[in-house]
Amino acid sequence: MTPTVGSPASKRDILLVEDNPDDVALTLRALKKNNIANEVVVAKDGAEALDRLLPQGARAGRAELPAIVLLDLKLPKVDGLEVLRRVRADPRTRLLPVVILTSSREEQDIIRGYDLGANSYVRKPVDFTEFVEAVKNLGLYWLVLNEPPPPVET
Amino acid sequence: MTAVDAYSDNAVGDGGPVDAQNYASAILNILDDAAEEKARLTSTERAVLNILDDAAEEKARLTSTERAVLNILDDAAEETARLGQTQLAVLNILDDFDIEKKNVQEVNVQLRSEIAERSRVEVALRDAKSLAETASHELETFSYSVSHDLRGPLRAIDGFSQALSEDNADRLDDQGRQHLKRIRSGVQRMGQLIDDLLKLAGVTRAEMRHEHVDLSALARDVAGELREVEPGRAVEVLVADGLVAEGDPRLLRVAIANLLGNAWKFTRSRETARIELGATDKDGTTAYFVRDNGVGFDMTYAGKLFGAFQRLHSSAEFEGTGIGLATVHRVVARHGGRTWAAGEVDRGATFYFTLAQREELPT
Numbered sequence: 001m002t003p004t005v006g007s008p009a010s011k012r013d014i015l016l017v018e019d020n021p022d023d024v025a026l027t028l029r030a031l032k033k034n035n036i037a038n039e040v041v042v043a044k045d046g047a048e049a050l051d052r053l054l055p056q057g058a059r060a061g062r063a064e065l066p067a068i069v070l071l072d073l074k075l076p077k078v079d080g081l082e083v084l085r086r087v088r089a090d091p092r093t094r095l096l097p098v099v100i101l102t103s104s105r106e107e108q109d110i111i112r113g114y115d116l117g118a119n120s121y122v123r124k125p126v127d128f129t130e131f132v133e134a135v136k137n138l139g140l141y142w143l144v145l146n147e148p149p150p151p152v153e154t
Numbered sequence: 155m156t157a158v159d160a161y162s163d164n165a166v167g168d169g170g171p172v173d174a175q176n177y178a179s180a181i182l183n184i185l186d187d188a189a190e191e192k193a194r195l196t197s198t199e200r201a202v203l204n205i206l207d208d209a210a211e212e213k214a215r216l217t218s219t220e221r222a223v224l225n226i227l228d229d230a231a232e233e234t235a236r237l238g239q240t241q242l243a244v245l246n247i248l249d250d251f252d253i254e255k256k257n258v259q260e261v262n263v264q265l266r267s268e269i270a271e272r273s274r275v276e277v278a279l280r281d282a283k284s285l286a287e288t289a290s291h292e293l294e295t296f297s298y299s300v301s302h303d304l305r306g307p308l309r310a311i312d313g314f315s316q317a318l319s320e321d322n323a324d325r326l327d328d329q330g331r332q333h334l335k336r337i338r339s340g341v342q343r344m345g346q347l348i349d350d351l352l353k354l355a356g357v358t359r360a361e362m363r364h365e366h367v368d369l370s371a372l373a374r375d376v377a378g379e380l381r382e383v384e385p386g387r388a389v390e391v392l393v394a395d396g397l398v399a400e401g402d403p404r405l406l407r408v409a410i411a412n413l414l415g416n417a418w419k420f421t422r423s424r425e426t427a428r429i430e431l432g433a434t435d436k437d438g439t440t441a442y443f444v445r446d447n448g449v450g451f452d453m454t455y456a457g458k459l460f461g462a463f464q465r466l467h468s469s470a471e472f473e474g475t476g477i478g479l480a481t482v483h484r485v486v487a488r489h490g491g492r493t494w495a496a497g498e499v500d501r502g503a504t505f506y507f508t509l510a511q512r513e514e515l516p517t
Contacts, residue, residue, distance in 0.1 A: 022310035026309065103301065103306055127345070
């Protein structure tokens with residue numbers, strides 16, 4: 001695997017795993033409002049997210065990992081928690097920052113999420129103004145403040 | 155008859171001295187015979203007397219025997235009477251035994267029907283339990299899906315309303331902006347309702363723990379939080395010391411927070427609000443109460459207070475979704491207690507609740 005070594009988080013992609021196009025549009029809007037310029041890659045279900053993060057066959061080891069994964073939980077095909085489990089099980093993505101960004105604050109989801117190694121759990125507020133604020137904080141923390149884990153040599 | 159014969163023989167003689175001699179001898183013979191006869195008679199008499207003596211003895215023996223027999227017969231009669239009584243007693247016992255046997259049979263029949271009934275009840279219980287488990291599972295699924303799916307569309311409505319007011323501001327007049335504002339406040343309210351509904355469901359779903367809970371400390375903590383949210387208000391909070399209960403600390407906190415939160419809210423118009431948490435005796439059970447000097451309520455509607463989505467005030471007067479007291483009621487019910495309230499319009503309100511004693515805590 002040859003990721004762009006030392007590529008700062010602010011230059012790397014954001015992987016948004018979200019099946020609801022409304023939420024995708026609003027998240028993109030919130031990022032834009034906060035002047036977060038990172039490219040946003042959208043995966044519309046869990047399988048697509050896994051395909052991007054853990055590519056198999058010819059593409060294996062080619063992709064640069066995103067700076068952060070914004071992961072919804074209720075997803076078609078493979079749900080968010082299963083995505084997280086497989087991401088943590090693979091040495092390539094074991095340390096990848098994953099933020100669960102979802103509607104629910106069901107205790108079982110929160111516990112399972114942290115249990116599987118989520119770095120944060122953020123509930124999407126109904127109020128868009130609050131959501132913009134949440135995205136701003138997430139961007140500031142994960143793309144600027146936080147030191148990302150070093151790239152994995154495989 | 156010898157004497158007679160001798161006389162007759164001599165009578166036909168000649169009648170001389172010889173004849174006299176013959177006569178004397180004959181008479182002597184006759185006397186002899188008579189003496190013999192007499193001796194024979196005497197002996198016979200003696201024999202007869204002996205026989206009579208014997209007969210008397212025999213008679214006496216017979217009498218005594220007869221007496222003995224009579225005695226025996228008397229005894230036998232008594233014995234018969236006793237036997238008769240014994241027989242009666244035995245018959246009575248047998249009768250009793252029959253009754254007893256019948257009773258036992260009846261009891262057996264009853265027992266069998268009770269066992270059958272019990273089996274039926276057990277089956278019914280199993281069915282009910284399985285139904286409850288299904289319902290609980292459905293509630294779980296329902297809550298999960300409400301939590302995940304119901305808020306999504308609200309986010310879209312809210313987000314795009316705001317996008318509209320920002321991106322198309324030049325094409326919206328004041329009224330258009332007002333409409334969007336109303337849409338957004340409706341969305342907020344819906345979001346709040348969903349959250350409160352989930353909280354209410356959560357109270358039902360939550361696993362009960364049984365611990366010592368310091369209600370006094372808990373109430374002071376909650377009051378502190380309320381004060382932090384509205385530091386400007388003058389609220390006197392009086393919490394009685396040493397209120398300790400058995401129950402689930404998280405659920406009891408939810409209940410206390412709702413009751414104190416209500417008191418806090420409905421005393422808003424008071425210059426100095428007073429909120430009191432204490433305990434009193436209600437029919438031998440400890441009843442905890444939260445009393446305030448707020449706007450109170452009309453007792454006519456007291457029955458509606460603890461129902462979900464029931465409100466006695468408009469949202470314009472006092473915000474809220476009508477879930478708070480329903481949640482309190484649910485928490486208290488899960489602790490095996492009950493809730494009630496007393497109040498008067500503009501004269502404050504008191505909300506009471508009891509909790510089951512430790513040994514009667516439902517599991």
